[in-house]
Structure formats: C-alpha cells, structure tokens
Amino acid sequence: MKKSLILLLIFFSIGSINAQDKMIVRLTEIEIDSNFLKEYIEILKEESSASVEIEPGVISIFPMFEKDNPTQIRILEIYVNKEAYESHLKTPHFQKYKSTTLNMVKALRLIDMSVIDPATMKEIFSKLKS
Amino acid sequence: MKKSLILLLIFFSIGSINAQDKMIVRLTEIEIDSNFLKEYIEILKEESSASVEIEPGVISIFPMFEKDNPTQIRILEIYVNKEAYESHLKTPHFQKYKSTTLNMVKALRLIDMSVIDPATMKEIFSKLKS
Numbered sequence: 001m002k003k004s005l006i007l008l009l010i011f012f013s014i015g016s017i018n019a020q021d022k023m024i025v026r027l028t029e030i031e032i033d034s035n036f037l038k039e040y041i042e043i044l045k046e047e048s049s050a051s052v053e054i055e056p057g058v059i060s061i062f063p064m065f066e067k068d069n070p071t072q073i074r075i076l077e078i079y080v081n082k083e084a085y086e087s088h089l090k091t092p093h094f095q096k097y098k099s100t101t102l103n104m105v106k107a108l109r110l111i112d113m114s115v116i117d118p119a120t121m122k123e124i125f126s127k128l129k130s
Numbered sequence: 131m132k133k134s135l136i137l138l139l140i141f142f143s144i145g146s147i148n149a150q151d152k153m154i155v156r157l158t159e160i161e162i163d164s165n166f167l168k169e170y171i172e173i174l175k176e177e178s179s180a181s182v183e184i185e186p187g188v189i190s191i192f193p194m195f196e197k198d199n200p201t202q203i204r205i206l207e208i209y210v211n212k213e214a215y216e217s218h219l220k221t222p223h224f225q226k227y228k229s230t231t232l233n234m235v236k237a238l239r240l241i242d243m244s245v246i247d248p249a250t251m252k253e254i255f256s257k258l259k260s
Binding site: 062 | 197245247
C-alpha cells in the first residue's frame with residue numbers, strides 16, 4: 001500500500017520536467033536462438049512479472065515478440081530513475097534471468113529512449129484509472 | 131465518463147484470452163529526414179495526444195526517439211481491437227498527421243507484436259491505479 005502510494009506520487013509528477021529527466025526509458029532488442037525460444041519466454045515472463053510486482057521503481061517491463069519473427073524480442077522498460085534501474089540489476093530475479101538465458105541470446109541491443117510526450121503516458125494511465 | 135467506464139471494463143478483461151487475441155499491439159519504426167525532425171515531432175505529438183484523448187479504442191500511442199539517434203522514432207501502439215485501429219486511421223487528426231509528414235518519412239516499418247505477459251500490463255496499470 002505504501003509502495004503504491006509512492007508510485008502514485010511519482011506517477012503524478014511524471015509531467016514535470018524533473019521526473020521526466022530522471023526516468024529511464026529503454027527499448028531492448030533481443031534475438032533469441034530459436035532452439036531455446038519457448039524456454040526463454042518462460043524465464044523472461046517470470047522475471048518481468050516479478051520485477052513489476054516487487055520493485056516500486058519499475059514502472060514497466062513490458063515484453064513482446066514480433067508476430068512474424070518470434071525470435072525477435074522487444075521489451076519496453078521504464079524505471080523511475082537511475083537508482084531504480086541499478087537496484088533492479090541486483091535483484092535475485094534479474095540475476096537468475098541473466099545467468100539462465102546467457103546462452104540463449106544471439107544478439108542484444110539496449111537503446112535509451114526519450115519520451116516525446118510524457119502527457120500521453122499520463123493520459124493512458126489516467127484513462128484506465130478513472 | 132461513459133468512455134472511461136467502457137475502457138475500464140475492456141482493461142479488466144485484458145487478462146482473458148479473448149480480449150488479448152483481439153488487441154492490436156504494434157511497434158512502429160520510423161526514420162525521419164533530419165531536416166524535418168523538429169517539425170515532425172511537433173506534428174506527431176499533436177496526433178498521439180489527440181488519439182489517446184479522443185478515441186476510446188486507443189489504449190496507447192506512445193512515441194519515443196532514440197537518444198543517440200533522434201531521427202529514429204519508435205511508437206508503441208495498442209488498440210483494443212481491429213475496428214478501433216481502422217477507425218483510428220479515418221480520424222481527422224491521423225489523416226492530418228499522415229498527409230503533413232509524408233515527405234518527412236525516410237523509412238517506415240509497422241511491426242505487429244505479441245504481448246508475452248498481458249498480466250504484466252495489467253499490473254503496471256493497477257500499480258498506478260491503486
């Protein structure tokens with residue numbers, strides 16, 4: 001409950017320049033060895049849901065794959081700030097994901113993104129909230 | 131208010147296989163002519179915020195650009211179903227965006243995505259909701 005309150009406060013300040021500047025938004029592109037795809041997806045699913053559930057600083061770890069090319073994974077990751085991201089890297093669920101999938105990953109690209117319209121993000125969540 | 135209620139109901143059924151199957155999730159990759167970048171971003175911003183604000187079937191039009199390569203635009207688009215997407219294409223704000231940016235776009239790739247864990251999406255929104 002306390003965590004939710006903190007997140008809510010953080011969320012409502014997303015529109016401000018400060019919070020926006022501190023947020024880390026990343027689009028991760030991963031190519032998976034097709035021999036391990038099913039196994040990889042199970043591990044990723046476990047890791048992403050644990051992160052969003054347990055970590056207050058993780059706003060989104062939203063994993064997808066290309067419909068026509070399922071070995072191409074894309075993850076939209078949003079952290080409230082750098083500290084939240086660094087803390088995420090140290091969690092047991094991330095460490096487990098990293099070590100068990102190391103040999104399944106053929107290519108990895110971490111792309112730092114800038115959000116073009118933070119108000120849109122706020123609007124998306126508030127539509128679902130009201 | 132009525133729109134919000136409908137959206138909320140749609141949202142809470144995202145976990146079900148039916149709603150998930152019907153949702154359209156797309157990652158759009160766009161390369162913009164650097165001469166028009168500033169102008170393009172203003173037009174995109176106007177279009178995305180109008181879509182999320184006005185259209186109940188648009189869950190997300192979330193535009194970003196690569197920090198190290200700002201002419202590389204990425205948009206996460208989520209529509210409740212095919213009809214919502216088709217209706218979006220007919221709106222005046224999308225038509226205006228399409229016609230005014232046609233000469234600014236150097237490359238365009240529309241990639242249909244599958245969501246790996248719809249529960250994560252629900253969790254993200256519910257964290258911000260509670």
